[in-house]
Amino acid sequence: MLEAIKNRRSVTSYDSTKEVEEEKLREVLKAGSIAPSEQNLQPWKFIVVKDKEMKKGLAFVDHEQYWLEEAPILLVCVANPTVWIGGQPIYVHEEAEFMGLKRVIRDTSMAIMQMAIEAENQGLASCITAWYQQLDVRPLLEIPEDQYVVSIMALGYGKEEPEEKPRKELEDIIYYEKWKS
Ligand SMILES: Cc1cc2nc3c(=O)[nH]c(=O)nc-3n(C[C@H](O)[C@H](O)[C@H](O)COP(=O)(O)O)c2cc1C
Numbered sequence: 001m002l003e004a005i006k007n008r009r010s011v012t013s014y015d016s017t018k019e020v021e022e023e024k025l026r027e028v029l030k031a032g033s034i035a036p037s038e039q040n041l042q043p044w045k046f047i048v049v050k051d052k053e054m055k056k057g058l059a060f061v062d063h064e065q066y067w068l069e070e071a072p073i074l075l076v077c078v079a080n081p082t083v084w085i086g087g088q089p090i091y092v093h094e095e096a097e098f099m100g101l102k103r104v105i106r107d108t109s110m111a112i113m114q115m116a117i118e119a120e121n122q123g124l125a126s127c128i129t130a131w132y133q134q135l136d137v138r139p140l141l142e143i144p145e146d147q148y149v150v151s152i153m154a155l156g157y158g159k160e161e162p163e164e165k166p167r168k169e170l171e172d173i174i175y176y177e178k179w180k181s
Contacts (some may be wrong), residue, residue, distance in 0.1 A: 001125055002117070002121075004117050004118070004120040004121040005117055005120075007120055007170065008116055008117055008119075008120040008126070009125070009129050009161070009162040009164070009165075010126070010127040010128065010162070011125035011126065011154070011158040011160060011162060012065075012067045012127055012154075012160075013067060013070065013158065013159040013160045014020050014067070014070040014071060014072065014125065014154065014157065014158060014159060015070075015119075015155040015156065015157045015158070015159050016069075016070040016071075016156075018156065018157040019072050020072050020073050020124060020157075022124040023030060023104040024123075025073065025126060026050070027037050027118055027121075027122055028075075028115050028118045028119050028122060028124070029041060029046055029048075029075075030118075031114055031115050031116070031117070031118030032044070032046060032077075032111040032112065032115040032118075032163055033111070034114070035107070035110040035111035035113075035114045036107075036110055037107035037110070037111075038103055038106070040179045041083045041104075041107065042107075043079055043080045043081070043083045043103075043104040043107055043108065044077060044079055044080070044104075044107065044108045044111050044113075044150075045046075045076065045077075045078045045080065045144075045147075046075050046076070046078070046111075047075070047076040047077075047078065048073060048075060048139055049075070049076060049141070050071065050073055051071065052069070053088070054140065054141070055068060055069045055074050056069050056070070058076070058137065058140060058152055059174065061132045061133070061136035061137050061140065062129055062130075062131050062132045062137070062152055063132065065129065067094040067154075068129065068152070068154055070156075070159075071127075071154035071155060071156040072152070072155070072156040072157075073154075073155040073156060074152055074154060074155070075115065075150070075152070075153040075154075075155055076114075076137075076141060076143075076149060076151075076152050076153075077108055077111070077112050077150045077151045077152075078108075078143060078147050078148065078149050078150065079104035079105050079147070079148045079149075079150050080099075080104060080108070080120075080124040080146075080147055080148075081098060081100040081101040081103075081104045081145050081146065081147075081148060083100070083104065084099070084100030084103060084104070085100060087090060088144075089141035089144075089146045090135070090146050090169060091146065091168040092145070092147070092148050093134050093135070093145060094133065094134060094155075095118065097135060105148065105150055108150045108151075109150060109151075109174055112128060112150065115153065116128060116153065123157075124155055124156065124157065124158075125154075125156060125157060125158030126153055126154060127153065127154045128144050128151050128153050129151060129152050129153070130150065130151045130152070131153065132149070132152070134148065136154070136167050137149050158179055
């Protein structure tokens with residue numbers, strides 16, 4: 001298995017004095033951009049946030065997780081459900097039943113995971129977060145109401161090396177050929 005997959009951790013403490021090199025950031029973003037997506041629609045946008053005040057605002061709406069401010073970069077990962085309806089505007093929110101929204105969240109999640117793994121590969125720490133409401137986070141970044149913020153990912157040099165979190169045994173999560181066998 002790739003070392004980066006094994007070693008990645010969710011890190012919630014960052015060295016705010018150590019910036020992320022532009023080349024490393026590009027590699028992380030590139031890893032997201034080459035993720036698979038249904039019909040290769042690539043329904044994502046990644047907003048790179050470095051501004052202190054903006055990070056503070058994002059940390060506040062993201063369940064007051066102020067440790068996020070320390071991360072030199074917050075990557076706001078946004079899915080565009082309108083790709084499924086020819087770009088027509090639609091209002092999306094947490095409870096929306098629109099199937100296109102589920103599809104683009106699925107796609108964008110794959111891109112986010114690839115970025116987290118590439119961050120580890122570049123010697124960076126990351127943490128995927130999503131403890132906010134669309135209504136609170138969108139206005140901060142002038143994101144339209146037909147776009148869905150899938151995650152705010154902290155990125156930077158970590159100040160901690162968390163232990164591996166426990167995981168379920170493979171035997172407990174795998175069935176063969178059909179459900180529960
Ligand atoms: C969708 C999603 C949302 C998460 N939100 C938060 C969050 O708001 N704050 C946080 O500290 N960690 C958050 N996490 C990190 C998880 O707590 C973490 O992935 C899990 O405990 C396993 O630990 P590991 O990532 O170090 O293996 C989130 C992870 C995912 C996938």
